Amino acid sequence: MRVPGETQTTLGERLGTRWRRPPLVQRVWLRWLLMIGFSAYLVAAIASVEVNWSRVYEGLERGGAFVMAFTSPDFVSRADAIRSGMLESIVMTVASSVVGILISIPIALGAARNIAPLPIYIVCRGIIALSRALQEIIVAILLVAIFGFGPLAGFLTLSFATIGFLSKLLAEDIESMDRSQAEAIRATGARWSQWIDYGVKPQVIPRLIGLSIYRVDINFRESAILGLVGAGGIGATLNTAFDRYEYDTAAAILILIIGIVMALEYISGIIRARVQ
Amino acid sequence: MPVAETASGPVWRLRNRNQTLARWFVWLLGIAIFLWCWQRISDATTWFFVWDAPRIAGDILDRATPPRWSYIDKLWVPIWDTLNIATLGTIGALVLAVPTAFLAARNTTPSALFVRPIALLIIVSTRSINSLIWALLLIAIIGPGVFAGIVAIAIRSIGFCAKLLYEAIEEIDQTQVEAITATGASRWQVMLYGIMPQIMPAFAGIAVFRWDINIRESTVLGLVGAGGIGLQLQASLNTLAWPQVSLILLVILVAVVISEWVSAKVRGAII
Numbered sequence: 309m310r311v312p313g314e315t316q317t318t319l320g321e322r323l324g325t326r327w328r329r330p331p332l333v334q335r336v337w338l339r340w341l342l343m344i345g346f347s348a349y350l351v352a353a354i355a356s357v358e359v360n361w362s363r364v365y366e367g368l369e370r371g372g373a374f375v376m377a378f379t380s381p382d383f384v385s386r387a388d389a390i391r392s393g394m395l396e397s398i399v400m401t402v403a404s405s406v407v408g409i410l411i412s413i414p415i416a417l418g419a420a421r422n423i424a425p426l427p428i429y430i431v432c433r434g435i436i437a438l439s440r441a442l443q444e445i446i447v448a449i450l451l452v453a454i455f456g457f458g459p460l461a462g463f464l465t466l467s468f469a470t471i472g473f474l475s476k477l478l479a480e481d482i483e484s485m486d487r488s489q490a491e492a493i494r495a496t497g498a499r500w501s502q503w504i505d506y507g508v509k510p511q512v513i514p515r516l517i518g519l520s521i522y523r524v525d526i527n528f529r530e531s532a533i534l535g536l537v538g539a540g541g542i543g544a545t546l547n548t549a550f551d552r553y554e555y556d557t558a559a560a561i562l563i564l565i566i567g568i569v570m571a572l573e574y575i576s577g578i579i580r581a582r583v584q
Numbered sequence: 585m586p587v588a589e590t591a592s593g594p595v596w597r598l599r600n601r602n603q604t605l606a607r608w609f610v611w612l613l614g615i616a617i618f619l620w621c622w623q624r625i626s627d628a629t630t631w632f633f634v635w636d637a638p639r640i641a642g643d644i645l646d647r648a649t650p651p652r653w654s655y656i657d658k659l660w661v662p663i664w665d666t667l668n669i670a671t672l673g674t675i676g677a678l679v680l681a682v683p684t685a686f687l688a689a690r691n692t693t694p695s696a697l698f699v700r701p702i703a704l705l706i707i708v709s710t711r712s713i714n715s716l717i718w719a720l721l722l723i724a725i726i727g728p729g730v731f732a733g734i735v736a737i738a739i740r741s742i743g744f745c746a747k748l749l750y751e752a753i754e755e756i757d758q759t760q761v762e763a764i765t766a767t768g769a770s771r772w773q774v775m776l777y778g779i780m781p782q783i784m785p786a787f788a789g790i791a792v793f794r795w796d797i798n799i800r801e802s803t804v805l806g807l808v809g810a811g812g813i814g815l816q817l818q819a820s821l822n823t824l825a826w827p828q829v830s831l832i833l834l835v836i837l838v839a840v841v842i843s844e845w846v847s848a849k850v851r852g853a854i855i
Contacts, residue, residue: 354672
């Protein structure tokens with residue numbers, strides 16, 4: 309891990325001196341500069357954070373109440389809201405993952421330099437950069453303003469975010485594929501579509517499946533917050549529960565989210581192990 | 585080998601009939617589920633607004649340009665707050681993530697039966713809940729402000745950092761640890777001289793990577809009242825001050841690009 313040629317002292321020089329652990333940053337002046345600069349920043353940053361300790365102290369009791377709520381989560385009294393919110397989150401996740409994956413495959417092909425010509429490459433990389441730079445929640449705000457409240461805005465947000473994520477990683481995988489296999493297919497006189505189908509697709513399909521399942525997982529997690537800005541899903545229910553200090557309902561929702569995410573991670577682990 | 589009998593003799597097939605039918609059935613089921621989901625979304629949508637969307641989008645774009653550049657004077661303090669939320673939150677997360685990672689890694693955990701599952705539960709539960717939800721929760725508990733944002737970012741990042749870190753710990757070269765142990769080193773000395781040097785590069789990489797993500801997340805924490813530039817965004821949205829919104833979005837975009845650049849540079853230097 310160390311940079312070679314860092315301490316080229318001879319054994320003779322080293323003998324008799326006490327051993328020291330090699331530092332992480334080799335250059336002495338840079339190390340001191342980083343340390344002093346970082347400490348100065350830390351002091352300035354901590355000084356500028358205003359903490360109302362009495363308020364925090366008061367809040368600890370409520371924090372305790374919230375932690376206790378996890379021992380007695382209330383799934384029942386708002387069961388209808390929780391059920392419809394969860395269902396909406398899942399529906400948004402499924403629909404946006406499908407659409408996002410379908411759109412991101414051609415964009416990934418366009419964003420792979422070894423397949424696409426330069427103009428298409430630039431356009432596709434631009435789409436990816438735009439999608440990655442804008443966070444889901446900001447996109448959701450804008451789309452809610454344009455399309456109105458409801459799951460459609462959430463669905464579009466998640467699809468858009470999926471495109472940036474999946475296309476980028478898939479394009480990198482396509483760029484690092486084994487050229488000789490694709491070359492062999494081309495040598496048989498295959499059309500472009502056959503070349504993609506038989507030369508490129510088999511090499512990237514395991515990774516595509518793995519990434520897609522991972523993205524489903526992310527989309528579900530994100531769909532839980534889109535409700536905060538009115539884009540549908542369980543977030544609205546959760547927000548209401550917090551606003552009314554109904555910690556037991558909030559705990560129930562959080563437990564459901566954690567449970568579903570854990571289940572998804574478990575399933576995706578199995579599927580990824582099988583396809584790779 | 586599956587073959588299809590035709591008039592001119594057997595032809596090679598990739599799958600036999602049952603396999604093909606099973607695949608078609610899975611595809612059909614998948615499409616049916618998707619269409620059902622779409623139906624539900626469609627039912628919950630007011631399509632009149634959607635057909636009107638291009639006009640609304642044009643209208644918003646019209647109002648949002650040009651950005652109100654003079655508003656930047658009021659943004660310096662929120663930008664500083666956002667940076668602090670991300671940085672202090674990351675530091676807090678790392679402080680908590682290191683012990684969690686050591687407890688979760690198979691080769692360093694004191695008890696694989698009791699302690700490890702608890703550490704893994706902490707990792708999963710902090711990771712699966714978005715920082716905005718943590719922020720909502722902390723605002724209800726300790727009141728709105730930058731501090732709630734810092735704590736939210738810190739808690740949210742524990743799982744991410746600890747997961748990557750414990751994977752790095754599990755991948756270390758065991759012979760170095762054994763060599764240190766053979767000198768008669770105590771448990772802590774083994775950790776300091778046998779394990780720490782091996783995971784330091786990974787640790788620094790994870791820290792910078794998470795800091796980059798946290799910059800993104802802290803820009804929107806203000807939407808729920810947890811400080812930073814998101815507060816200004818929320819205020820501008822509420823008053824429909826679109827020129828201010830577009831300026832804030834530009835600032836966020838620049839911040840994200842800069843943080844990504846810094847993190848890529850630092851990671852490139854480490855690895």
